[in-house]
Amino acid sequence: MKRSSSTLFYLSIFFLVALGAAAVAAPVIAPYHPTVQNLDDRFSPPSRTHLLGTDNLGRDIFSRIIFGSRSALIVGIVAVTIAVIIGSVVGLIAALSREITDNILMLLMDSLLSFPTILLAITVVSFFGYGLFQVMIAIGIIFSPIFARLVRAEALVIKTEGFVEASRSLGSSTFKIVYKHIIPNLLGKVIVQCSITFALTIVIEASLSYLGLGTQPPTPSWGLMLKDARNYLALAPWMAIYPGLALALTVFSFNILGDVLSERLNPRL
Amino acid sequence: MIRVIPGDPALTVAGVDASESDIAAIRAKLGTDKPLAAQYGQWLLDVFRFDFGHSLTSGRPVTQLILERFPLTLSLAVLGIILSVLIAIPLGVISAVQRWSFWDYLGMLFSQAGMAIPSFWLGILLLLLLSIKYRVFPLFGSGSFSHLVLPSVSLGIARAAVLLRLTRASMIEELSREYIITARAKGLTERMVNYKHALKNALLPVITIAGIQLGYMLGGAIIIEQVFSLPGLGRLFLFAVYQRDFPLIQGGVVFVAFVFSFINFSVDLLYSLLNPRIRIT
Numbered sequence: 001m002k003r004s005s006s007t008l009f010y011l012s013i014f015f016l017v018a019l020g021a022a023a024v025a026a027p028v029i030a031p032y033h034p035t036v037q038n039l040d041d042r043f044s045p046p047s048r049t050h051l052l053g054t055d056n057l058g059r060d061i062f063s064r065i066i067f068g069s070r071s072a073l074i075v076g077i078v079a080v081t082i083a084v085i086i087g088s089v090v091g092l093i094a095a096l097s098r099e100i101t102d103n104i105l106m107l108l109m110d111s112l113l114s115f116p117t118i119l120l121a122i123t124v125v126s127f128f129g130y131g132l133f134q135v136m137i138a139i140g141i142i143f144s145p146i147f148a149r150l151v152r153a154e155a156l157v158i159k160t161e162g163f164v165e166a167s168r169s170l171g172s173s174t175f176k177i178v179y180k181h182i183i184p185n186l187l188g189k190v191i192v193q194c195s196i197t198f199a200l201t202i203v204i205e206a207s208l209s210y211l212g213l214g215t216q217p218p219t220p221s222w223g224l225m226l227k228d229a230r231n232y233l234a235l236a237p238w239m240a241i242y243p244g245l246a247l248a249l250t251v252f253s254f255n256i257l258g259d260v261l262s263e264r265l266n267p268r269l
Numbered sequence: 270m271i272r273v274i275p276g277d278p279a280l281t282v283a284g285v286d287a288s289e290s291d292i293a294a295i296r297a298k299l300g301t302d303k304p305l306a307a308q309y310g311q312w313l314l315d316v317f318r319f320d321f322g323h324s325l326t327s328g329r330p331v332t333q334l335i336l337e338r339f340p341l342t343l344s345l346a347v348l349g350i351i352l353s354v355l356i357a358i359p360l361g362v363i364s365a366v367q368r369w370s371f372w373d374y375l376g377m378l379f380s381q382a383g384m385a386i387p388s389f390w391l392g393i394l395l396l397l398l399l400s401i402k403y404r405v406f407p408l409f410g411s412g413s414f415s416h417l418v419l420p421s422v423s424l425g426i427a428r429a430a431v432l433l434r435l436t437r438a439s440m441i442e443e444l445s446r447e448y449i450i451t452a453r454a455k456g457l458t459e460r461m462v463n464y465k466h467a468l469k470n471a472l473l474p475v476i477t478i479a480g481i482q483l484g485y486m487l488g489g490a491i492i493i494e495q496v497f498s499l500p501g502l503g504r505l506f507l508f509a510v511y512q513r514d515f516p517l518i519q520g521g522v523v524f525v526a527f528v529f530s531f532i533n534f535s536v537d538l539l540y541s542l543l544n545p546r547i548r549i550t
Contacts, residue, residue: 115526116488123522126510203387207492210389211507226390230496233393234401244390252385
């Protein structure tokens with residue numbers, strides 16, 4: 001088990017690094033332009049000229065998948081950053097302040113959790129308007145309660161530890177205690193949660209784009225590619241298979257990363 | 270809040286070649302000419318009476334539209350949860366009892382794959398395989414049970430993956446408890462120990478999560494209904510978003526939140542019935 005899990009771990013890291021590199025160097029790697037249409041070459045199956053085939057407008061699917069990784073990763077990075085910042089600040093304030101502030105803040109956060117995620121995402125996006133930018137903010141807000149709960153729970157435990165009390169009796173300010181003691185001890189769990197949330201974020205972005213509420217055409221996005229593919233399933237199955245595969249592999253890699261990190265960072269498990 | 274979305278619903282209702290006075294009349298009828306705060310107060314009052322107003326696009330009461338579409342979505346979610354429980358519990362228990370066996374690896378593979386594959390892509394793959402390649406299930410439409418099979422499988426697999434991991438972890442934890450050692454020391458058979466003692470306790474958290482999953486499936490159904498072209502609550506809601514039909518959007522959100530909370534509340538009640546340790550007296 002130990003060996004197979006670390007093999008998977010390194011494979012996942014390798015995949016994610018390759019994906020990141022592909023996203024950054026997309027114009028160099030992609031053999032074709034992702035949005036240029038070639039109507040003579042519609043629906044051509046995977047071949048040497050088009051590695052993964054072409055879509056209903058003759059666009060090269062391999063190139064679109066590479067460019068699509070940009071949408072996925074950008075949404076993941078920005079949304080997770082927003083969620084971590086909002087969540088950590090709220091969680092720390094809730095843990096360190098008086099009971100009433102704690103209750104109000106956590107009630108606010110819990111009310112966000114009382115909706116199914118995708119429903120909330122659709123509602124927030126329809127409020128902000130459709131598009132990649134709105135999706136990032138929406139997902140960031142929606143996932144902040146997860147971090148708020150995590151940070152609050154951990155901070156409450158760390159707050160009562162001996163070393164924090166010792167530091168306080170030596171006259172450290174609250175800010176110093178948070179900065180020197182609480183944050184470093186929280187970091188492991190937050191990083192694990194980031195990895196898992198990243199995977200969720202990418203799925204939600206793809207789902208919203210599939211519904212036409214996320215990334216707007218012609219910008220390539222995996223969800224959008226799947227949406228196009230739905231209408232030509234019998235004619236061009238490759239349109240549906242490869243973007244989904246890219247999506248699933250990315251989510252898989254982030255999940256494995258999260259699992260392995262949580263095993264290594266939590267010696268208790 | 271939803272009314273701040275750009276776009277005037279009165280224009281949608283009136284159509285392209287309506288005159289200024291027509292539009293003003295429609296605004297008055299919809300109440301959108303009043304200040305936002307007044308609109309919100311009136312709406313909040315109506316919600317308590319379960320009245321979400323009338324849909325802007327079809328003119329019919331929102332509550333009626335929602336209740337018409339809800340049974341389909343609910344049956345999708347219920348079928349999905351039944352399927353995921355049927356997969357997750359047996360496989361999870363076997364994985365825990367025979368750790369590092371073939372079944373355990375199969376279970377882990379299944380759960381990792383199930384969590385990584387987005388349900389709407391699974392839906393598309395199932396359509397490719399079972400509706401186009403082998404024509405077992407219909408490609409479009411609704412009305413019969415066979416139309417519900419593929420959508421609920423797509424919904425259920427991802428949830429099964431989560432439940433499977435939970436069942437396994439919960440069962441392993443129970444098996445390491447002291448009462449299990451006592452039971453073994455009493456000379457009970459492995460079967461008795463595993464299935465009578467450990468399973469009973471291990472299932473408690475699983476039931477709770479399964480209930481919460483049912484709520485999440487209502488959200489997941491939005492996108493699955495789109496994939497399979499099923500006329501459920503999810504499609505109604507999406508249609509409302511596309512058309513900026515705000516009474517319908519608000520009604521949909523409040524309704525789903527209500528059902529979601531109701532399910533969670535029922536799960537809490539069920540949990541205290543099943544677990545005497547936390548029973549509130």
